[in-house]
Amino acid sequence: MLLRSARFPALALAMALAGCASQPRPAAQAKPLPDGLRADVAVLETTDLHSNILSYDYYKQKVDPTLGFERTVTLIRKARSQFTNSFLFDAGDTIQGSVLADYQAQVQKIDCGQELAIYRSMDAIGYDGGTIGNHEFNYGLPYLSQVTGTPMNVDGAGQHPCAGPHYPLVLANVNSARDGKPIFKPWTMIERKVAAYTPDGSQLSVPLKIAIIGFTPPPIMQWDKQNLEGKVTVTGVVEAARKYLPEIQAQHPDLVIAILHGGMNDAPYTPDMENGGWYLAGVPGIDVLLMGHEHTDFPGPRFAHLQDVDDQHGFVRGVPAVMGGFFGKDLGVIRLALVRQQNHWTIDKGKTFSQVWPICPPVIKDGKPSVSASNCVQADPQIKLVVGKLQQSAIDYVNTPIGQSTLRMSSYFADEGDMSALAPVNAAQIDYVRQELPSAHPELAKTPVLGSAAAFRTGFGGPDDYTDVQPGPLTLRSAADLYFYPNTLTAVKIDGSGLKAWLEQSARRFNQIDPHATGEQQLINEKYVGYNFDQIQGGIAYTIDVSKPAGQRIEKLTYRGKRVIPGETFVVVTNNYRASGGGHFPGLDGNNVVLAAPDGTREILAHWLQQHPSLSSQDLPATSWHFARLKTRGPVVFTSASDKQAVAETDGLHNVKQIRDDGDGTAVYSIDLSH
Structure with missing residues (x-):
């Protein structure tokens, strides 16, 4: 062993070379800690x-x-x-x-x-x-x-x-x-x-x-x-x-x-x-x-x-x-x-x-x-x-103006068919892919392009955890509210069977409703998270029958008025999380990606809003789905932020009614599935 000493290097080296038996004394053993401590x-x-x-x-x-x-x-x-x-x-x-x-x-x-x-x-x-x-x-x-x-x-x-x-x-x-x-x-x-x-x-x-x-x-x-x-x-x-x-x-x-x-x-x-x-x-x-x-x-x-x-x-x-x-x-x-x-x-x-x-x-x-x-x-x-100055800089940035809107875009009733907060996301995604796809895949240039989006903020974090973009000026904050996560845009190629399977998986968001039950039945399956309830737009229409078991709920699936057949080809625009297998959707494992954009979906959405400086309903794809009509003996209920019934009415959900206020910013609503 070669000994080193900062104060006496020569002495240490001589001792080592001479095979000196003198070694540093081992440190004293610590006294064992007593049992029962x-x-x-x-x-x-x-x-x-x-x-x-x-x-x-x-x-x-x-x-x-x-x-x-x-x-x-x-x-x-x-x-x-x-x-x-x-x-x-x-x-x-x-x-x-x-x-x-x-x-x-x-x-x-x-x-x-x-x-x-x-x-x-x-x-x-x-x-x-x-x-x-x-x-x-x-x-x-x-x-x-x-x-x-x-x-x-x-x-x-x-x-x-x-x-x-x-x-x-x-x-x-x-x-x-x-x-x-x-x-x-x-x-x-x-x-x-x-x-x-x-x-x-x-x-x-x-x-x-x-x-x-x-x-x-x-x-x-x-x-x-x-x-x-x-x-x-x-x-x-x-x-x-x-x-x-x-x-x-x-x-x-x-x-x-x-x-x-x-x-x-x-x-x-x-x-x-x-x-x-x-x-x-x-x-x-x-x-x-x-x-x-x-x-x-x-x-x-x-x-x-x-x-x-x-x-x-x-x-x-x-x-x-x-x-x-x-x-x-x-x-x-x-x-x-x-x-x-x-x-x-x-x-x-x-x-x-x-x-x-x-x-x-x-x-x-x-x-x-x-x-x-x-x-x-x-x-x-x-x-x-620690972060006060940086916080203000971030707030100033997200208040950068990007346009105007005549619409209120909210997710209070996204689970019940209000697509106002999802439609601009789907519109932006569809436009982006329609522009990029012909050069990336000329053979798919005439293939129908659909957009898939889910409401990321549906009350999981409390009564304020909803998207709500009011009519008036739009800012980068509006785009961030409409699209919460920094995902990138990804498009996948699927067939008609895959499209139906995608929608069936999404429809697991709902509990199976027994039309003969007299007590309250909860519409939403809380074990199935809201960000996995994908809603697809772009010329398709479908109904969801919540009286049926999961996997058998999608009915009357059409594209531009014609029934979707199993072998029909579609390109669906989603995000990198979903396209790579997030949420365990059938057929989505990263192997059928046809376009992986370098751009974030939120940035694509913000650019699209800038290109539509006076946003109105005419700029957005039509609502694509509704519940199949179902007469129930007892009420079907769900929870959302309180005092938002007027929002549902404005967005065409005339079958939604607030029935009791929980007193914590949330309320219980009923939905009449027979209308």
Whole structure:
């Protein structure tokens, strides 16, 4: 061994060459920690922040106290004051999802030395680690490499670190296609002194080693195919965990925390499973599970049907777990009760539990919980100081005028047949492809081109989570409201059978209605998300019979008045997410793409609106569908924002009636399917 000494290099070298037996004394062994020692450790989690830093609705241009990281920070400070020992992690979908995020990624692009606004905000409160969600890949790998400060061996990515978050990001299941190595560190170790207590009540400061390992949904290879194909490969979450856990265990951690940007599904496991949390919890060596992606809470009733899941105390197959909502609406909290036994820490499951703390605790009204803005926690003032100037620049940008409209375009009743917010998207898509297709595919120049769009904002996030573009001036904000995500435009070639299958899949948005039932029946299948209810326009017409089982509901499908036959050819314009398999639509797997535009759908829409400076109904394709007539004994009902019946009337839905106000900004409506 060659000894090196800064003060006496010659002496050290002489000792080594002479084979001197004198060696540095080994460090004294730390005194073993006593059995029975206890420590309470809070594991705090944010997830799916989607760059909602401030409590602000960019589309309605007003403060929205029901969301925003600046209010989550208030809960983080509360938790840190309540728990002597705490760690804070983020489970991904962090850098995309708001006007501010798009502004930094696509308009006023940040340089290598600037830290992204959401990361600066998170650094202001201090995080211990995080992982990468699927939406982190939306802006491409070079951007992701830059803003995370992570050099990647992939096309276009920088080889020198840029400014990134001041906490480690881990990701175990995405590898470079060049060398097979992970593009992020798959795992890392965090060491911290924590307060612990002996059985007699004495306090000790003891070391705690926590390993964190991260995972993203494997279907990113479909959802962001144009950004990832040929550049990275993805493995299943269970396979990745089993690969790295042996080397983690070799470092003797006290706890292993899996940070999964995914939820839970107990269907048979496959390596491309989107929500593999249930199976990940079953991998030996995982002590704690943090989840996200599904935009919901755990513990919570949504997962009560899963085997070996305690939806009250927050355990998945015996592993403490939490999923902390989305948009900064909640903070996930796991209270780990640790006890020292046989020279290692164990989790006392009888005293361990998980909770989701909302920034707006529900109030009970008429026996039901509801959210009141007046009951939300205050925003932490520090966060606005971090991003205030940038926020104003983004607001100024999206208020750039692009035209006028005589129409109100809203999604309050998009599920019931009001296509006012979808028609301009479909019109813009169809025009774009009709111009580009003849040069790209001359053989398809005369093929019918249809547009497919879904309402992205249908109330999932609360009573303000709807598109609503009022008549009058149109701005870039209007285009962003009409098209929420930064998808790119993609066109696919299908036949008549494929078109019907596409529409049948979309129609799963509805429950099957029993015409003989006398009680209320819910029209909307809440398990089928609104952004997967594609509505297709461009000369076709069809009806949806909700009395029929899913898969048998599309009737009277015609194109320009003639029945669509199975072998008839169409080009349907959609987005890269759907065309690559997102939503699991039959026949859509990326293999029938005929045009993959370099342009974002939102930008295409904004350009189209500029070309129609006085937008009217004559510029838009006709409404393409309605419900098949159905006489029901009892009412068929659905929920939307309150006091919007006049909007339904104006847009031709004369069979919709508000029947009761929920008092939280939403209302229950009935729809008469016999008219």
